[in-house]
Amino acid sequence: MIVRYCRARLGRVSGQYHIADDVAQEVCIAVLGALPRYRDMGRPFASFVFGIASHKIADALRSAIRAAVPTEDLPDGPDEGPGPEETVVRYIEAERARDLLDRLPEHQRELVLLRVVAGLSAEETGNVLGMSAGAVRVAQHRAIARLRAMASEESIA
Amino acid sequence: MTRGRATTPDPFDISAVSSSDELFDALSTRRLADVRRSSSDDPAAALLAALVADVDAGAPPLPAPPSRVPCGLQGQYRRGVRVFVTFGVAAMVLTSAGAAAAGGGKDLGAMGGTHGSAGVNGAERSNENAQRHDPVADTNTMLTGRRMPTRRPPDKRPRAVPPEDSAPRAADDPRPPWTHWGHRPSRGTTRSPVDGHGHHPSSHTDAHPSNDGWHRSPYRPERTSTP
Numbered sequence: 001m002i003v004r005y006c007r008a009r010l011g012r013v014s015g016q017y018h019i020a021d022d023v024a025q026e027v028c029i030a031v032l033g034a035l036p037r038y039r040d041m042g043r044p045f046a047s048f049v050f051g052i053a054s055h056k057i058a059d060a061l062r063s064a065i066r067a068a069v070p071t072e073d074l075p076d077g078p079d080e081g082p083g084p085e086e087t088v089v090r091y092i093e094a095e096r097a098r099d100l101l102d103r104l105p106e107h108q109r110e111l112v113l114l115r116v117v118a119g120l121s122a123e124e125t126g127n128v129l130g131m132s133a134g135a136v137r138v139a140q141h142r143a144i145a146r147l148r149a150m151a152s153e154e155s156i157a
Numbered sequence: 158m159t160r161g162r163a164t165t166p167d168p169f170d171i172s173a174v175s176s177s178d179e180l181f182d183a184l185s186t187r188r189l190a191d192v193r194r195s196s197s198d199d200p201a202a203a204l205l206a207a208l209v210a211d212v213d214a215g216a217p218p219l220p221a222p223p224s225r226v227p228c229g230l231q232g233q234y235r236r237g238v239r240v241f242v243t244f245g246v247a248a249m250v251l252t253s254a255g256a257a258a259a260g261g262g263k264d265l266g267a268m269g270g271t272h273g274s275a276g277v278n279g280a281e282r283s284n285e286n287a288q289r290h291d292p293v294a295d296t297n298t299m300l301t302g303r304r305m306p307t308r309r310p311p312d313k314r315p316r317a318v319p320p321e322d323s324a325p326r327a328a329d330d331p332r333p334p335w336t337h338w339g340h341r342p343s344r345g346t347t348r349s350p351v352d353g354h355g356h357h358p359s360s361h362t363d364a365h366p367s368n369d370g371w372h373r374s375p376y377r378p379e380r381t382s383t384p
Contacts, residue, residue, distance in 0.1 A: 004216055007211075008212050093203070093211075094208045098208065100201075115184075116181060116185055117208065119187070121185065140177060141178070144177050147201035148201040150201075
């Protein structure tokens with residue numbers, strides 16, 4: 001979940017998810033380091049983890065260095081993944097989705113990322129964000145309606 | 158008319174909220190094919206599905222929801238335990254009822270409800286009981302549901318009657334009672350058969366009415382009864 005959350009927030013750099021995966025690793029290390037100081041204040045543990053993840057992502061965005069990731073060897077073997085055209089289309093659509101999500105209010109963006117990318121249920125998302133499941137359902141309905149409106153405006157333009 | 162509600166958000170349809178929730182559930186459970194098929198004219202759903210597919214590429218699989226599999230196993234286990242306990246209790250009841258019926262129906266009254274279901278066999282069995290037992294006691298049993306204590310026939314077995322004046326009475330003994338209670342024998346005295354059975358002679362009192370010659374303390378002089 002943390003890997004997906006960081007990937008959805010940071011996106012690809014030079015066509016790869018290396019930066020996002022490194023941030024996810026830093027998040028896990030920070031969680032392990034913060035475990036002795038963790039006190040149960042009535043909120044779920046997932047909110048503690050995602051709070052650390054959001055801070056780490058903010059740090060990574062602040063000190064973002066868009067540089068190519070060097071590799072030792074060129075990949076030389078059959079690629080079982082999708083073809084180049086399909087990969088490019090998926091990459092463009094994913095980037096467009098990230099742009100639309102960045103234009104959402106922060107609360108709705110976090111809700112959509114937790115609900116869709118991290119794969120949490122409405123109850124779990126409500127526990128993380130301090131909302132009820134019904135409030136999560138209403139907020140996600142408003143978020144998807146706003147996303148539809150923005151996507152239709154872009155397609156018209 | 159709506160000047161007081163200018164800041165409130167737009168009203169929403171419950172069915173639209175539920176359909177949006179279904180869309181989010183499909184995206185979170187990674188049913189992307191269903192999402193693309195059902196929302197072909199929804200650009201936002203298609204973009205979110207593309208984002209999910211892009212993020213999932215090369216990522217470790219999502220953990221399965223932990224509350225589904227154990228619930229099924231627990232339900233099956235509980236169902237099996239219930240069936241086992243039910244059959245066990247039924248087998249115990251049937252076994253005890255059969256044993257009670259084979260034993261002449263004496264214990265059926267304790268299980269309750271046997272008088273009404275007696276039938277012809279019950280009538281025959283009650284006749285047998287009437288011949289075998291005291292009719293007064295059976296009547297009391299029928300009336301109260303409990304078996305009343307019956308008078309026992311006199312015991313014709315011979316009883317050991319203590320001989321008269323075979324045991325010395327405490328009134329006849331000039332010594333106070335505490336002087337001969339727990340009296341130890343002197344050395345050289347022969348042991349009585351009582352001692353041979355493990356009874357300590359100091360545990361017997363001479364004043365007890367059930368004392369006969371066999372249990373009498375051997376440390377007293379034998380008194381002869383005069384007619």
